[in-house]
Amino acid sequence: MTLTDTLAAHHLAVLGGFHPEADDAVPPGTQTLLLLGPAEPGFWAHLTAQPEWQDGQPDPIDRWSRRVIGRIACDLGAKALFPFGGPPYHPFYTWALRTGRIWDSPVRLLVSADQGLMVSFRGALALKDRIALPAPAPRPCNGCAAPCLTACPATALTADGYDVPACHAFLDTPPGAPCLTTGCETRRACPVSQAYARLPEQSAYHMRRFHGVD
Numbered sequence: 001m002t003l004t005d006t007l008a009a010h011h012l013a014v015l016g017g018f019h020p021e022a023d024d025a026v027p028p029g030t031q032t033l034l035l036l037g038p039a040e041p042g043f044w045a046h047l048t049a050q051p052e053w054q055d056g057q058p059d060p061i062d063r064w065s066r067r068v069i070g071r072i073a074c075d076l077g078a079k080a081l082f083p084f085g086g087p088p089y090h091p092f093y094t095w096a097l098r099t100g101r102i103w104d105s106p107v108r109l110l111v112s113a114d115q116g117l118m119v120s121f122r123g124a125l126a127l128k129d130r131i132a133l134p135a136p137a138p139r140p141c142n143g144c145a146a147p148c149l150t151a152c153p154a155t156a157l158t159a160d161g162y163d164v165p166a167c168h169a170f171l172d173t174p175p176g177a178p179c180l181t182t183g184c185e186t187r188r189a190c191p192v193s194q195a196y197a198r199l200p201e202q203s204a205y206h207m208r209r210f211h212g213v214d
Contacts, residue, residue, distance in 0.1 A: 003072075006072055007036065007039070007072070011038060011040075011043040012038065013037065014034050014134060015035045015096075015099070015101065015112060015115070015119065016034075016100065016112075016133075016134060017032055017035060017134065018033055018098040018100075019032055019133070024095070024098065025090070025091055030128070031127060031129055032127040032133070033124055033126055033127070034127065035124050036121065036124060037115070038120065038122065044199045047064060052067070061122075062082070066123075072125070073125055073126075076125065077128060078126055078127045078128065079125070079126040080126075081123060081125075081126055082122075083121050083123070095124065096119075096121070099136075100136030101113045101136060101137050102119060103139045105141055105190075106146045106159055107149060107186055108157075108159070108162060109157070109162070109186075111141060111190065111192070112140075113137035114196070115196045116191070116193030116194070117186065117189075117190040117192075118193045140190075144191065147190070148189050151185050151189035153170065153185060154166050154170030154176070157184075157186045181200070181204050182200040182203060182204060183202075183204060183207055188203075
């Protein structure tokens with residue numbers, strides 16, 4: 001079974017990768033780093049059927065990620081790395097920019113060639129072998145009208161970056177309810193995001209966790 005097949009069984013995919021250089025802050029001996037994230041359609045239905053989601057304990061998605069990606073890494077003789085569980089934290093944002101498939105967007109959030117502003121990571125595999133990588137893709141923001149720049153009703157996401165306190169303050173008001181129940185309006189405004197099959201329930205879950213209402 002190929003790595004692609006193994007990941008697909010868990011509704012995960014390689015979102016991008018790179019061959020590290022000396023200053024990339026990867027484990028010693030890493031020849032290839034692969035960034036892993038949800039594969040839609042089907043990820044959310046799969047995840048919410050897993051034991052970690054059903055047992056009522058905290059952080060079900062992170063615990064599922066550790067179990068599944070940790071096992072895949074063990075089977076490959078690789079090391080599993082995660083964007084949670086720190087400090088210290090691994091530089092997933094910087095790593096993403098090295099892939100040629102994920103970029104800094106006009107609102108400074110990461111944007112993917114395949115998932116738009118819905119891109120997210122569940123972990124990474126640090127491989128001891130140098131393997132072929134997904135081909136680079138055109139940056140989706142090139143030629144785009146950039147609706148993300150004006151989509152945020154709280155003007156918390158702009159070309160200047162992310163005003164987190166303004167976002168939280170807006171989410172505490174009645175007009176902020178749609179962001180909590182269907183996901184960030186800026187992320188949803190991206191044309192590539194709109195073509196990606198991420199369920200509103202998943203976005204709502206992450207928004208509630210971000211805002212501290214779960």
